Each structure stands twice: as C-alpha cells, then as structure tokens.
Amino acid sequence: MVKHFTRRSFLGATGASTAALFLAACGGSGDSGSGGVAPSEGAAGGGSIGVMLYTNVMSLDTDLATDGDSFEVIADCIDGLMQMDADGKAVEALAETMEASDDGKTYTFTLRDAKWSNGTPVTANDFVFAWRRICKNAGEYAYMMSDIGQIKGAAAIVAGDEKDETTLGVTAKDDKTLVVELEVPVPYFDSLMYFPTFYPINEEFYTSLEDGTYGTSPATFLSNGAFVLGDYTPGTASLTVTKNPDYWNADVVKLDSINYQVVGSSDNALTAFKSNSLDVVMISGNQVASAEEDADLKDKLTVTGAGYMWYLTFSQTKKNAQGGMLANQNLRLAISNAIDREALVDNYVMDGSLATYTAVPPQFAASATTGEDFSADQTMFSDYIGYDVDKAQKFFEEAKKELKTDTFEFTMIYGNNEGDEVEKVAQAIKEQVEGNLSGITLNLQGMTKAERLDKMQEDNYDVALTRWGPDYADPMTYLGMWITNNSNNYGFWSNKEYDKIIADCTTGDLVSDYDARWSALYDAEALVMQEAVIAPLYTKANANLINPSVQGIEFHPVALNRVYKNTTKA
Numbered sequence: 001m002v003k004h005f006t007r008r009s010f011l012g013a014t015g016a017s018t019a020a021l022f023l024a025a026c027g028g029s030g031d032s033g034s035g036g037v038a039p040s041e042g043a044a045g046g047g048s049i050g051v052m053l054y055t056n057v058m059s060l061d062t063d064l065a066t067d068g069d070s071f072e073v074i075a076d077c078i079d080g081l082m083q084m085d086a087d088g089k090a091v092e093a094l095a096e097t098m099e100a101s102d103d104g105k106t107y108t109f110t111l112r113d114a115k116w117s118n119g120t121p122v123t124a125n126d127f128v129f130a131w132r133r134i135c136k137n138a139g140e141y142a143y144m145m146s147d148i149g150q151i152k153g154a155a156a157i158v159a160g161d162e163k164d165e166t167t168l169g170v171t172a173k174d175d176k177t178l179v180v181e182l183e184v185p186v187p188y189f190d191s192l193m194y195f196p197t198f199y200p201i202n203e204e205f206y207t208s209l210e211d212g213t214y215g216t217s218p219a220t221f222l223s224n225g226a227f228v229l230g231d232y233t234p235g236t237a238s239l240t241v242t243k244n245p246d247y248w249n250a251d252v253v254k255l256d257s258i259n260y261q262v263v264g265s266s267d268n269a270l271t272a273f274k275s276n277s278l279d280v281v282m283i284s285g286n287q288v289a290s291a292e293e294d295a296d297l298k299d300k301l302t303v304t305g306a307g308y309m310w311y312l313t314f315s316q317t318k319k320n321a322q323g324g325m326l327a328n329q330n331l332r333l334a335i336s337n338a339i340d341r342e343a344l345v346d347n348y349v350m351d352g353s354l355a356t357y358t359a360v361p362p363q364f365a366a367s368a369t370t371g372e373d374f375s376a377d378q379t380m381f382s383d384y385i386g387y388d389v390d391k392a393q394k395f396f397e398e399a400k401k402e403l404k405t406d407t408f409e410f411t412m413i414y415g416n417n418e419g420d421e422v423e424k425v426a427q428a429i430k431e432q433v434e435g436n437l438s439g440i441t442l443n444l445q446g447m448t449k450a451e452r453l454d455k456m457q458e459d460n461y462d463v464a465l466t467r468w469g470p471d472y473a474d475p476m477t478y479l480g481m482w483i484t485n486n487s488n489n490y491g492f493w494s495n496k497e498y499d500k501i502i503a504d505c506t507t508g509d510l511v512s513d514y515d516a517r518w519s520a521l522y523d524a525e526a527l528v529m530q531e532a533v534i535a536p537l538y539t540k541a542n543a544n545l546i547n548p549s550v551q552g553i554e555f556h557p558v559a560l561n562r563v564y565k566n567t568t569k570a
Helices: 007-011 018-025 068-077 124-137 154-159 203-207 266-274 286-292 321-327 329-337 341-349 389-403 420-436 449-457 476-482 496-506 514-530
Strands: 048-053 082-084 090-092 095-100 106-111 170-174 177-181 227-231 238-243 257-262 280-283 301-314 408-415 440-447 463-468 534-546
Touching: 048 266, 068 227, 068 238, 090 095, 124 154, 124 170, 124 177, 124 203, 227 257, 266 280, 266 286, 266 420, 266 534, 280 286, 286 301, 286 534, 301 329, 321 329, 321 408, 329 389, 329 534, 341 420, 341 534, 389 420, 408 420, 408 449, 420 440, 420 463, 440 449, 449 463, 476 496, 476 514, 496 514
Parallel strands: 048 257, 048 280, 408 440, 408 463
Antiparallel strands: 082 090, 095 106, 106 177, 170 177, 227 238, 238 257, 280 534, 301 463, 301 534
C-alpha cells in the first residue's frame, strides 16, 4: 500500500546511507515491482511490458537530451563506463576495470569486449569522440564535463576560450584503454560515469549521417546496451525498445521489449492500467486515494523516490517582471513565505511527495563520514522560508517601500504536459500568493515543457514552476546551478561570495577535505535561501501502479529513475 510521507516520518529516516534512505521510501525490496529486486534463478523470461512516460522524448542525442524520460530511454540502449546496481552504487558496465591514481586526478578504464548494434566493437575512442563533442558544442549539460566532472581542459573548451577540443584530458591509449585526467580530485567521479552525458558514440557511424539527424530514428542511432531502438520518432507519444541479443551481458536481460507510451493525465494512466494496456504507470492526486480504496489495486501501488525537486524560479533581470521587480529580495521572500507547501502535497500532488524547505532536497545525498542526509533538517532555514503569512506580509511591506509601488502583476509559466497535478499546483500557488499578499496578481500561462524550458533559457518569463532532478549523489548537483552564468541559473542571480564557496568546493583547497567541503556547501545553500533565489516547493515521489507479474524494476532517485536490465514478466 502506498505510504504518504510526512515531514516527521522523513526526518526520522535519517542516519542511513543514501541508498538505504531511498529503499526505505520505496517500500524495500520485497514489494511487487519494487526497487532493487533482482530476478531469481530460473525466473520467467521474455515478454513485453508497457510503461508510462510523463513527457514526449524529444531527443536521443546525449548532447541534446535534457529530461529524465529521454535519459531513461537512452540508458536502456547505451551503456556507459559504469552503471548503477540495485542499491544505486556505481559498478562496472563497459569498463571491466577502473583504476584511480593516488592523487585522484587520473582514471584509467579498461574496456570489456562489447559491440555496437551494427557489429563494430566499442572502443576507447568512442568515449573520446563523444566527450569532445559535448564540450565543443557547449550544450546545456556540457557543464557536467567542466564544472562537475572537472575533466582537464573542459572548462576552456566549453567557454569557447580553447578552440581545439583535442586538448580535452581524455585519451584512447589503445582500443581497450581510456585515460581520463582531471583538474582536481572529484569524490563522486565514478557515479558520474553512469550519467548519459558521459556515454560513448561511434565516431564513424556519427560522421556518416546527415548533420542533425543522429538519434532521430532507429536508422540513425546505435545501441551497445541491453536494448536496441525499435520504433521512434522525436516527440512521438510512443516508442519501443527491444532486447539486444549482442549485449555484453545479454544473459541477465529477460524482457523482449519495452513499449513506452506518453500519458498526459493521472485519470488516463489509471484507465490504462485497469485495462491492462500498460503495466507500469504513475498516478497522483485523487487517483492515488482511489487506488488505495480499491481492493484490486491497493497491493499494486508502491511509492518510489523520484528525486526531482519542484520549485519556483524568478527572473531577476530588467527585461521581465515589470522592469525587474523580482530582483527585490524582500518581494521574493514574501512570495516564498506565502506558499503552504504542506497543502500542495497533501491536497493536490497526493503521491507521497515531501514538502521541501531547502535548496537541496532531502533523501538523495548522504555524508560519507556520518551517513546523515544533507537535508535532514528541513527547519534549518526557517528564518527565510516556511508558511508564515505574517512574515510574508512583513517582507511584502518592505518590498513595497523599496520598490515604491503597492501593486504587482506577474505571469507564472508551467508545463501543461508534465502531469495533471502540475496545473493544480500552479493554480493553488496563485490562490495562496494572491490571497496572502494583497496587491499581487499572479497570472498563469500553461505550455509544453519544451516551451517552458525555451522561455526560461531565453530569459523570457517572470516566474516559472520548474523542477530539477539530481544527476549524481552530491549536493553540488543542485548548488552548482546558481553559479554566475551557469546555463541552469534561470534567475540570472549572481553573488561573488557564493561563487567563491562553490569554487573552493570544486577546484580549491576544500576538495581534499571532505567534512570541510560538506560544511561549506551548507554555507552556499544558506545564501540561496537567504536571498530567495528560488522558492523550493516539494520533492517528488512517484506513486506507481505495477502489474504484479512484473518484477525487478530498479528505482533510483539519482540520474536514472528506472532501470530494466533485471526486470522479468511472468
């Protein structure tokens, strides 16, 4: 049965490893379809499963994909150097071995025998080519190579200061040996290697294609992973992947195929599950309560940590928000404190999601020293964030004095194809803000997720209801977003003190002092909360309905939410 987590039950779950925190949230390994269940010896094989996606998969190009659904399908079809085991630990995939130098700045990977779906072997050069391409193109996720991965030379290439991408610190010593040089030690480097940005691409195949066509169809996409692309058109509502008979670990893969279907509403998801047209769906809102009360459904319902944090971001530039009104710190603090997050998750999302009061969400990053969840204390920034109407109004009065006006009108954009609870949350935020802060009008504008992202990236919005999922198990996956000029710093906020802390934690003296770095990350987070750079709302859970004949889906809150390599269908 689905478990609705409260702040109290969440706070009591700390003190364990990150993996244990999330397995607890997912109900453990004994539930039907729960995370971490490996198929038993002699388990039934074959068959197809139907799986719901929230959004259309727009690209299978690792240089262009930016959303979790696209990353999931890419990871079905391509292995990186490492992969996640059932507990979320980084283990070898295409890398048969990994060796790190004593100073932690050089990694040597020895590749296993593996082949692409056109029969050519996977080589170290496939990684060199793909990584150089990511850095040269300087797309949205190129910062994973530079700011996060700290690969030698990446920052200069991504910034455009170095035009020769061959200076990147990644070398194919021979076909089976890949050497990666880092600027500084990166304690979570092995876990980065299972993120799709670091996946390989076959250079000969890529250069044989017409420009801009890679990853747009089965004919323009190569697999080396558990599945191959069976049917796909960018943006389509359905796609299929089929078992790859030439996968290096094909014996563990039991499914014949996965048939994905985009389902736009929780109502439709529930209908699809009841009619057996889909085996795995996600529901929210009233449909969760309905499933809990249905004798046939309640035992098929389980909550898994999705990892994503939903939040409000504010454009602080003069081109938006009445000439930059939202650059006012007190105005942003007023809006943040006028929102009842508990009501959002209890009355509108209703799927086990957690009201969140920190810039780094709970239950995904644990200290290697203490095992404590980085965001265990959700009251840490209570001076700046919470549901406190009196405090919100005081901030608002200060803002009105500073801005010399009593009335404000902003537009909040949100995705109308990201789950029907998103529109309900947007409407609730509008009602709360307007009801608690007389003088603010918050207009709503729904659009596709792609349109929302375009507007945010082009700084063509006032307020946006958006989300971010952790790409690796470290607080920096969130805190790195608000560095000056980071491509994901949608508010265009800039703070020299913040930039220095983050630099100290990524390239400075703190890199080699784990506990001091961990403490400094709290200092950085405090600046984000004090200045209300964002207004955190809730950390998403997924209320999954899973056909009991389906076992062994691995659920993870970090990087890849669902993995099917060990999945079976009876």
